Structures are given as C-alpha cells and as structure tokens.
Amino acid sequence: MNDNVIEKLERLRQGHKARVLDLFAGCGGLSLGFHFAGCNISAAVEFDKDAARSHGLNFHGGDAKHSEAIDITVTSPRALATKLKLGPVKKCIDIIVGGPPCQAFARVGRSKLRQVDEHPEAFIHDPRAKLYQEYLHYVDQFEPVAVVMENVPDMLNHGGRNIAEETCEVLAKRGYTCKYTLLNAAFYGVPQMRERMVLIAYRTEAGVAVSFPHPTHWLKLPPGYEGSRAVALKTVRALTSAHSYLEPPVASPDLPPAITAEEAIGDLPGINAQELLAKRQLSRGARRFDIRMPYDLARPASRYAELMKKWVGFEAPAEGLLDHVIRYLPRDYALFARLQPGDQYPEAHARAVKMFEQQLEKLRSTGESIREGTKKYEELRKSIVPPYDPSKFPNKWRKMWRDQPARTLMAHLGKDGYSHIHYDNRQARTISVREAARLQSFPDGFTFCGTMNPAYKQIGNAVPPLLGRAIAENVLQALGVVRKQKGTDPDVTWLKAA
Template sequence: MATSTAIRQKLARLRGGGKVRVLDLFSGCGGLSLGFHAVGCEIVAAVEHDPDAAKSHGLNFHAGSPVHMEPRDISSTPPANLTKALGLGHHSLAFDVVIGGPPCQAFARVGRSKLREVADHPEAFRHDPRARLYIEYLDYVEECAPLAVLMENVPDVLNHGGHNIAEEISEVLESRGYRCGYTLLNAARYGVPQMRERMFLIAYRKELQQTVEFPKPTHWVDLPAGYEGSRAVALKLLSRDLFSESGHYVPAPDAGRNLKPAVTAKQAIGDLPTIYARKLLADGLLTRGARRFNVPIAFNRPRSISRYAEEMRSWPGFPAKAALYDHVIRYLPRDYELFSRLRPGDQYPQAYQCALKMFEEKLAQLRKKKAAPESGTAAWNRLRDSIVPPYDPDKFPNKWRKMEEDWPARTLMAHLGKDSYSHIHYDSDQARTISVREAARLQSFPDGFVFSGTMNPAFRQIGNAVPPLLAKRLAEMLVSRMRAGVAAKEATNELAEAVG
C-alpha cells in the first residue's frame, strides 16, 4: 500500500475519534509503553527479544496473551510477519506511532554520508551486523508509515565515535517525510526520583505540519558535576557546528529554580515495608539462591505518604495490591554491617576505608582473646576477605554509593541485579541494597506493574527501561501535537472544499 494512502486513512481514523495505536520496538518490559498507555493510547504490539522482558510486556499490556508474550528478534521479524502473527491487518495501517530505543553501538565508525544510504540502499549496511538493529528500526518506520516516532537513547548517541547519530537519524527520517527534533532530558526534572539523562528524538509526518518541542520540566534539581560533564561531552559536536546544514537539535526546555524540588529517594520508597537485612540473616531467613517472587509482604499504608508514593500506588490500570511479591534483596552477608556504617553519599573509597577499620577492630577483639591469626597467614587472609571487599578503591571509585534520603537517586543501571552496590539504601538500620520494588519505584514503575522472572532479570528490565513518568510527559506532548495536526489538516481540507 502506498505511504500516502496509509497516511490519509490514519488521519481519517483519528479524525473520527479513534485511539492512537502504538508499536513499541526494543520495548523491554514496557517503560515507554506505560507512558503512552497512561495518556489513553492503545499499545497494539511490541517487539522484544529478551524472553523475560517480552513476557512482562505481554502480562501488563495484553493480559498475558501468549502471542504477545512471545520474544521476537526484530532482525527476523519484518512488519508484515508481526502484524500477521497478531492479527492486525496490513502493517502500513496498523500503527499510528512507533516508539523505542534501538542500540547505538553499531555506528561508532559510520559517517553521516553512509547513514544516508540507508534510505535508498539498505543493503549497503547489512554487511555490518552492528548496524543491523538501527536499520531494522528505520525499516519499520518506513514500512509502517507512522504519523509520529519517538526514539530514546543514551546521551553518547550525540557524540558516538565522533558522529552525532541522532542528527544522522534525523536526516534519514526527514528524507522519508518527517519533521524531526532531538534533545537531552533528565528524568529528575519530570518528577522521577532519579537523575537519569537520556536523548529523545521526536518525528512527525510532514502532513501534520507540526514542529518538534519537548515537555516543560515540572521539578528542579541541581545536577552533580558528573552529569553536567557527560552532557557537555555529548553536546561537544553541536558546539563545533558540524551539523549546521539541518540543525535538528532542540535545546532542552528551561528548568527554572521556581519549580518544586525534585522527588527524593525517601519520598519514593520510604513508605515501602522495611527489610532489616542483618536480622533476616541472623534468623536464617535470608539465604543464598535465586530470589523468586512467591513470598507476599504485607503492603500497609503508613500514617503519612508522599504524593509520589500515592501516584505509584494508584496509577490507573496498575493499582497496588494488598501484598508485594518483588520486594526482595540481594544476599550480601559480608557487607550488611559495612552498609550500616556508611554515611549518605559515601562511595567505594569511603566504604573500603571503613571496611579496613572494621577488620582492625575484629583483629583487636581477637587479640584480647589471644585468638588473632598471624598477619599474612591463610587464616588472616580469610578473616580479611570476610570483611574487606576485594576491589581496588583507585580503580573503582564509583562502584558503591549510599543513597541520600533527601536527594534523587543516581542512574539505575541494567546490571543492578549483579552489582547493586551503586544503590545502597539510605536507612542504616536496614543496611542493605535496594529491592526490586524499590528500584521500580525509583524508575517510576507503578506498584501494580508485574515483572516476569526472578530478581536479576527484573533488575535488568527496570534498569533498561525508560522511566514511565517521563514517558508519560513525552506522550502527552506527542499525542497532543498529533491531535492538533489532525484537526488542522481537517480544517484545511474543509476550507479547500468550501473554496472549491
């Protein structure tokens, strides 16, 4: 079907009051989907190769439909096959919006002139497996002819191997009939209790006659030096004016200090049930092994609850249940006592020095009993290893961090399940790293959202996701602009008919 015909039919359907239909590529468990769902869109389909993430998406948005929980590799799932499997009709008519965040590693050494070839000569890139996923994403946009596109990626995509990939992608989309713009947004400035910086690219079909803008911040936070430094590196190519021909970069909306302060870690997770790791360990209730989501923890309402926590408990379509099943933590017996001694904001060098002090204290106790091992012996080494972490503090300064209760959390990473020391709970009495549900809260997933799999896969899904609350702000802007474009197009057609 011709693109122009598909676009006309989609515009007509939306003029008739139809819901905006969304396809989520590289969907993960559905952070972006959740934002669009929250503003009334229909999440029609998703493509995700990770089995646990695909199952989570199907559980939450398609009531556990087996066909929607099936993992799919975009490289072997062309649009026609996807819509046929899901019974959605012709792929060019099935979706109004395509969203997602394809990996960016493919283009470390690919120049803009080469990327332009994708539009007309995609086979030129297929010899490079690193480029394949971005090619498939662009192919989906071309074949599905959405009215709008939303793409998310890391800030480095603006300066990846000396290339501004976001600008290059914008040029390709523009050549295919879209108006594009991209920027950097920090989630903490949109009500998410996490300082997460990401690139977002929006594109509208030219028929909608809309310019790209991004939602205004709702909260203020002074970003730490590391975040400002990363942003400066990402924007370095822009400062060189390498892409002045088109200039699709849109400066981020101003986040004035007159806005309300960012949501803090305590406001985000302070109402969740306490988990006293040292007590559980002493009672034999915390042991090594996979953390499955099969033990309920009563989910009571404390006397006071933050507005943010209330929002997470009462998100439309995903309300909190009577019990939590994913409020589980890692088994780290060596470190619970050390966690309790760290101060808010302490990182690995401080933790290492604290552990050395604990080791000396233990040796002093044993010397009083005349039971201290000789320095350098196997027994001495075993005792030290039971207290002191093995990492070089000069090589891993940021490996650990104890959260501050009155500040948003630092960026959640996908490897949180295997290395959750980056988010040590601010409560020294609980003395532990954050739970799966706490990570979900910090990422703004509502309490009724279900994660498939065990602890580590759930942490990975959360760390890979776009914060749903930021996704919601973006969806509000994008859908509003789409509707305005449809209305304007209708008015123009009516005027043309009247004049004719």
C-alpha cells in the same frame, strides 16, 4: 501527500486512541508512559524472553501471541501485523516508539548512518547495524504519523559522530520533520537523575513543529550530570550542520522540587538485612517472586507513592508485594550501615579496612594469635573487606541520599546493585526489585517476569514511565489529539508544569 497518513491524522483528531508500536520495547516503560497518556499499545517487538513476557502480561493480559520474544531481524512488519492481527500494515499503527540498542551503532564505523541507509549491502554481516536498518524498515512499512526514539546521551557524540543528527537526516528523506534533545527524568516527576537523548519526528503531512515537554519539577543537577551533558553536546555545538538539535526546555526554580528517594520508597515495608541474616531468614539462591510482603500501613506515603499504588490498571496488589526482595550480601550489610549518604567505593573500602582492623584488635585482645600473612588473617580480612582496588573502581558503590532523587539506575543492577545502597542505616542493604521499580516510576501493580536478576535488568534498561508520559502527552498535543480524562484516574495535577 500520503493518503494513509492523512487518514490516520483525521482519525486521531476525531478523538480515537493512538495505536502504538513499541520497538526494542523491553518490559514496557515507554509503552506504559504512552498508555498513561491514553494510547492503545497495539504491539511490541522485544528479543529478551523475560522482558517480552513482562510486556505481554502487563499490556495484553498474558496473551501468548503478545508475550513471545521477537527477533526484529527475521520478523517482517507484515509478518508481525499478521501474527498479532493488527490489520493492514500501512493503516494499523499511528506512532512508533523505542530505539535500537546503542550497540547497534558500535561498529557502523566511519560511514554515516545515511550511507548505511543508502547502501545496506555494505553492512550485511554486521547484525548491530542491521538493527538500525530494520528499525527504519518498520517505519517505512507502517508509515506512522510520529516516531519517538530514546537512547543514551552518547548518541550525540559517538566516536566524534552525532548519531541522532544522522538519524534525523535519514528520517527527513522519508518525509518526516525531526528534532532531538536531552531530557533528564528528574525534571518530569521521576525520582531519578536519568539523562537521555529523545528524538521526535512527525510526518510533514501533520504540519506541526517538533517541541519537547516542559519540565514539571526542578533540581540542580550534580556536577557529574552537567559534565556528561557537556560531553554529549560537544559534537552538536561543534557542527554547524547539527540543525536538528533543540536546547532542552529549562526547568524553573519556581517549580516543585524533584521527587526524592524517600518520597519514592519510604512507605515500602522495611527490610532489616542484618536482622534477617542473624535469624537465618536470608540465604543464597535465586529470588523468586512467590512470597507476599504486606504493606506497612504505619509508614506515611507521599503523593508520588500514592500514585504508584493507585495507577489505574496497575493498582497495588491488596495482598502485598511479591517482588520486594533483596540480594544476599552477608559480607557487606554491616558495612552498609556505617556508610554516609553519597559515600562511594573508596569511602566504603576505607571504612571496611577500619572495621577489619577493629575486629583484628578485638580478637588479639582475647589472646588469639592472628599474624599478618597467615591463612586466618587473610580469611578474616576477606570476610570484611571487599576485594576491589579503590583506585580502579571509584564509582562502583554509592549510598543513596534520602533527600535527593536517585542516581541513574543501570541494567547492571542485575549483577550486584551496589550502585544503589539504601539510605536507611537500619535496613543496611541494596535496594529491592520493587524499590528499583519505584525509582524508575513503575507502579506497584506492574509485574516483572522471571526471577530477581532478570527483573533488575528489565528495570534498569527501561524508559521511566513518567518521562514516557510527558513525551507522549507532548506528542499527542502536537498532533491535535485531546485525551478524554477518566473520572477514575488518580490525581496527577501535581505532575503538570505550573
């Protein structure tokens, strides 16, 4: 029995807030979920400067010590605790959340992670393997009563290996009971079909079994998501040794339907891209968050939108939104307006070719000579038709459905955003930074540091806060912690399972 762990468990069961350390925290999606559940976000480790600033601003009021980027490979647990004045390393943290980036496992090779753990010197020249070692080192030193790791489903079948199972084997040697599963964010009130591996581990002193949160919403996942899940589970079901895997909790059709894209972003101010372009109010260049856009009170808000506006501690700014900004894509706005929901790049390319042919015929009808192969012909085609081969980029674009959750948001939003074209033909554009945040379940008062591209990247990399909340409440309940509900909290009963 570990006296520090016993002391932490007693403290939590007496009603004290759980103290959370978020590793590889990003801007703080998982932190926000645990904060919503009543935890204290004591510290975070994040290497990206903009994301670290966002985390420090939202959870520590911009305190400089909490806003600095931290390299986990050169910052020891003791150094972190000293820098942030957390207290004795063994006593100051109750729960560690987060997970090494999936690239950390890319070059570990054929050896198992448990062998990396046992023979770390063999991987001293592989910085990505070192991220995994440092993660375990933080767990060793802080001795949390619970560990939560989130990552991509491919962790279950990474080159024929099950990284999640190997991680459980390593944690078991350190005194933890560990299980993992796959959860889809759409089943937990997030307006996005985002599939993730979630691993939960408890110290054996806690005497509790691992379980996962019951869904609060129902959705029939599209075939692509079911197929991806099947691929991820292939290794799990092929190995009799995968004893740490639990089947995901099943969503019932009797639950409320999943939150749709329109419920998530339909109340936000409209941005008519073609109109702004015609008025020369949209131009190329970095999008800085320095112009307020007031809410349009005439637009009805769903219960989900109201939660995003009234999230305690992250309420909507009364003056309006600073980050409701969009990309400058002048070639494509007219094309976006002609796409149907669900259309992807092959459909978009075919539509663009037709638009080009119509424009070509119109110009020729006026007597203008534009022959195929000429510079004028090629320039006109380039101004209308995207250059990518539709047979090689079938999933590059997608127009969202109004009445379904969005597809998975990726960090790639920081480069083009074509994966999420707004469902509203009148607006005819890709989603704004704030719309991306809404689809990821970040409240309107959550601030993203940096300009537009870094903000998109932070959002795409994040754990959806409402999925984090469901996991956090499940963990706290298992540990015997009961949250003292505040009278000022927004109504979230509709997020609870029936």
